[in-house]
Amino acid sequence: MSENTNTNQAEHFRKQKNKEEMKRHVISFVLMIIFTIIAFAAVASGINKMFIVPILLLMALVQVAFQFYYFMHMKEKGHEMPATLIYGGVWAAFLTLAGLVAISWW
Structure with missing residues (x-):
């Protein structure tokens, strides 16, 4: 009986951990999509290149950090x-x- 309880607890813990991990992945994915949409909108708006290029580079660095940290499991x-x-x-x-x-x- 005790072994079955431990197995159920371990299974519950694993499911909870997977659920939290999936939630983080979805949030990160949505943020990357939003950054991409902002980048396209900034370029399409016709704002001066001197302002657009640093913004694009900053958003690219944030997306690279998200990729490393969440999707490549560097954490x-x-x-x-x-x-x-x-x-x-x-x-x-x-x-x-x-x-x-x-x-x-x-």
């Missing part, structure tokens, strides 16, 4: 090494781009 335990390598690659890309921009402007 879960045991993913420290892949997360470190990905974030290191992002940092190296940022430094490379910053260097190229600095070289081209001077």
Whole structure:
């Protein structure tokens, strides 16, 4: 009897955890769709490019963070090494781009 109760509790816990995870995925997906719609609307509105480009880059960075954090499960335990390598690659890309921009402007 005790074993059956533990199994039911474990099953309930697993279902609850999956439900919460699905809720986070849906919320993240909806936010990414909203950011995409905002980006399209901003470009279609005809606002000056000097204002649009930084907004688009910011929204793109937020979407990349959502992708890493939620859909690639970087928030879960045991993913420290892949997360470190990905974030290191992002940092190296940022430094490379910053260097190229600095070289081209001077």
